[in-house]
Amino acid sequence: xxxxxxxxxxxxxxxxxxxxxxxxxxxxxxxxxxxxxxxxxxxxxxxxxxxxxxxxxxxxxxxxxxxxxxxxxxxxxxxxxxxxxxxxxxxxxxxxxxxxxxxxxxxxxxxxxxxxxxxxxxxxxxxxxxxxxxxxxxxxx
Amino acid sequence: xxxxxxxxxxxxxxxxxxxxxxxxxxxxxxxxxxxxxxxxxxxxxxxxxxxxxxxxxxxxxxxxxxxxxxxxxxxxxxxxxxxxxxxxxxxxxxxxxxxxxxxxxxxxxxxxxxxxxxxxxxxxxxxxxxxxxxxxxxxxxxxxxxxxxxxxxxxxxxxxxxxxxxxxxxxxxxxxxxxxxxxxxxxxxxxxxxxxxxxxxxxxxxxxxxxxxxxxxxxxxxxxxxxxxxxxxxxxxxxxxxxxxxxxxxxxxxxxxxxxxxxxxxxxxxxxxxxxxxxxxxxxxxxxxxxxxxxxxxxxxxxxxxxxxxxxxxxxxxxxxxxxxxxxxxxxxxxxxxxxxxxxxxxxxxxxxxxxxxxxxxxxxxxxxxxxxxxxxxxxxxxxxxxxxxxx
Numbered sequence: 322x323x324x325x326x327x328x329x330x331x332x333x334x335x336x337x338x339x340x341x342x343x344x345x346x347x348x349x350x351x352x353x354x355x356x357x358x359x360x361x362x363x364x365x366x367x368x369x370x371x372x373x374x375x376x377x378x379x380x381x382x383x384x385x386x387x388x389x390x391x392x393x394x395x396x397x398x399x400x401x402x403x404x405x406x407x408x409x410x411x412x413x414x415x416x417x418x419x420x421x422x423x424x425x426x427x428x429x430x431x432x433x434x435x436x437x438x439x440x441x442x443x444x445x446x447x448x449x450x451x452x453x454x455x456x457x458x459x460x461x462x
Numbered sequence: 463x464x465x466x467x468x469x470x471x472x473x474x475x476x477x478x479x480x481x482x483x484x485x486x487x488x489x490x491x492x493x494x495x496x497x498x499x500x501x502x503x504x505x506x507x508x509x510x511x512x513x514x515x516x517x518x519x520x521x522x523x524x525x526x527x528x529x530x531x532x533x534x535x536x537x538x539x540x541x542x543x544x545x546x547x548x549x550x551x552x553x554x555x556x557x558x559x560x561x562x563x564x565x566x567x568x569x570x571x572x573x574x575x576x577x578x579x580x581x582x583x584x585x586x587x588x589x590x591x592x593x594x595x596x597x598x599x600x601x602x603x604x605x606x607x608x609x610x611x612x613x614x615x616x617x618x619x620x621x622x623x624x625x626x627x628x629x630x631x632x633x634x635x636x637x638x639x640x641x642x643x644x645x646x647x648x649x650x651x652x653x654x655x656x657x658x659x660x661x662x663x664x665x666x667x668x669x670x671x672x673x674x675x676x677x678x679x680x681x682x683x684x685x686x687x688x689x690x691x692x693x694x695x696x697x698x699x700x701x702x703x704x705x706x707x708x709x710x711x712x713x714x715x716x717x718x719x720x721x722x723x724x725x726x727x728x729x730x731x732x733x734x735x736x737x738x739x740x741x742x743x744x745x746x747x748x749x750x751x752x753x754x755x756x757x758x759x760x761x762x763x764x765x766x767x768x769x770x771x772x773x774x775x776x777x778x779x780x781x782x783x784x785x786x787x788x789x790x791x792x793x794x795x796x797x798x799x800x801x802x803x804x805x806x807x808x809x810x811x812x813x814x815x816x817x818x819x820x821x822x823x824x825x826x827x828x829x830x831x832x833x834x835x836x837x838x839x840x841x842x843x844x845x846x847x848x849x850x851x852x853x854x
Contacts, residue, residue: 354727362720365713423731445728449721 343369344460347388349379349405350421351398355445359392362449367462376400376408383412389460392452395422406438417459419443421452477679484672488665495661502654509647515569516640519576522566523633526583527626529559530590537594541601549598556591563587579632586625593620746826746846749833754779754800757841766826766846768819779844785828786813799830799842806832806839816846825849 346368348359356372363370371388373379375398382388391409395402406418417440431442441455536552539545563584570576593616600609740747746763748756756774764771767782774782785798802809814828826846833841 352727352731355731358720358724358727362717362724365716365720423728423735445731446725447728449724450717 343367344389344462345369345371345386346456347371347373347379347382347391349373349376349391349393349397349402351375351394351396355394358449363453363456366453366456368456374398376405379405379409380412383409387413388416390456391416391418392421392456393418395420395424403435403438410438417441419452419455419459421445477676480675481672484668484675488668488672491661491664491668495657498657499654502650502657506647506650506654509643509650513640513643513647516636516643519566519569520633520636520640522562522569523629523636525562526559526566526587526629529555529562530587530625533559534590534594537597541597544601552594556594559587560591576632579628579635583625583628583632586628590620590625743845748774748779748783748844748846749841750779750803750844751841752803752839754797754803754842763846766816766818766824766848773819782817783826783828783844783846784815784817786815786825799844802830803832803839803842806834808832813849814846 346363348356348363348370349372350356350359351374353374356374360370360372371382371386373382377399379391379393391406391413393402393405397405402420402422406420409416409418418438419441420435420439421443423445431439435442440459443452443455533552533555536548536555540548540552566580567577567584570580593612596612597609597616600606600612740758740760743760744762746766747760748763749758751757755776756779757776759771759774763774767774769782779799780797799809809828809830812828812830814826816824816826818824827849829845831843831845832839833843
């Protein structure tokens with residue numbers, strides 16, 4: 322499902338301008354259109370957004386500037402999203418992680434099996450506003 | 463191009479017409495004041511010239527008698543002393559008397575009455591000069607008898623009061639004229655003063671009248687200006703409010719657009735994922751409608767039947783699949799799959815026969831599951847597994 326054709330305004334991973342007072346969010350997805358939409362929408366909500374299409378890029382962003390919140394898909398180019406979450410948890414144990422995926426989970430499965438790994442689960446079929454609401458619940462505006 | 467809101471022309475505005483009339487009157491009064499003042503100034507200048515002329519004439523009249531007396535005194539001293547210095551003094555005085563006489567004649571030349579009046583004085587003076595000349599002549603000639611006779615005759619004939627009366631009369635007339643001119647000058651100055659003051663007063667009143675005429679217009683303009691400012695402020699507030707509403711609407715539209723794109727993206731992703739799941743199944747999967755027509759199949763089904771999707775989609779499943787032993791010769795139209803679908807039951811691991819594209823019958827294991835949308839059966843899913851031959 323990876324898309325190797327990248328539009329020029331969305332690099333493989335983008336780093337925010339250091340020193341800005343806006344909250345920093347790292348979005349990880351292997352589909353660039355999804356990243357584009359997320360970046361555009363969250364910027365309009367006054368967040369700084371870094372993007373990564375794989376685990377390697379995500380770690381580079383985290384090392385450059387720790388995000389206030391991480392949004393990740395389940396399916397990535399080079400690893401499983403849950404595995405990446407475990408690795409990022411080691412690096413940033415207190416940073417909230419939202420799992421944003423098109424893979425439909427049974428809510429009970431999420432509650433029972435994933436609650437220790439992720440802070441929230443949002444289906445990609447849900448409106449973007451619900452994602453923003455969840456972000457605000459974790460890190461505010 | 464005129465519009466309904468364009469202001470009326472100045473000439474059509476009654477207030478402006480009245481104001482213009484006031485300013486016209488003001489200009490006329492100012493012009494009249496200037497004309498009268500200039501005329502009075504000219505008359506004053508002329509009167510002043512005449513006064514200077516009269517003063518000069520009086521001055522000349524005043525010196526005539528003393529000069530004559532000095533000259534005749536010098537002549538008497540010369541007769542007594544025969545000193546050349548006395549002769550020179552007497553000559554100088556008579557010369558001076560002549561100069562004064564000439565000046566006075568020149569000053570009276572412009573007025574015939576004065577000229578005639580002074581002519582009498584000049585004649586008497588000339589006679590005195592002639593007598594003196596004759597006395598000197600006899601004196602120088604040493605003719606004592608003739609000299610004595612001339613002196614005696616002169617003493618009898620000459621009355622100096624006649625000359626004094628003529629001069630005094632002439633001087634008195636000039637003094638009276640001078641007084642009259644002074645009064646005229648005063649009256650002219652007063653006239654000029656009152657003309658200017660009256661003009662200024664009239665102009666002031668006219669200006670007040672103009673101000674009174676335009677006061678209503680000024681008040682109306684002030685009110686209109688205030689109303690215009692209030693209207694502008696309200697308009698600006700409405701524009702700002704509308705701009706804010708438009709900005710909010712734009713932001714909302716942009717957010718909605720992103721939501722729509724997101725929904726579309728999520729739906730495509732979900733569809734792709736669903737297809738991926740079905741297509742990844744190694745067993746042949748047929749999705750059928752309530753009439754048991756094929757609506758969808760996976761690559762394994764295509765591979766198993768050897769038929770292209772276009773040859774199967776919207777075609778009866780019975781064309782390629784039949785339950786083994788499902789046909790009842792007594793009921794040729796009976797279809798067990800249709801009955802199962804109608805009843806909403808499942809079939810699991812049933813034997814069936816698949817007809818391939820080449821017409822070959824392939825034994826398969828068949829499972830059938832009805833598709834339920836809430837409580838209604840809308841179709842079914844058939845899963846086929848290639849049946850291993852019982853007897854190789």
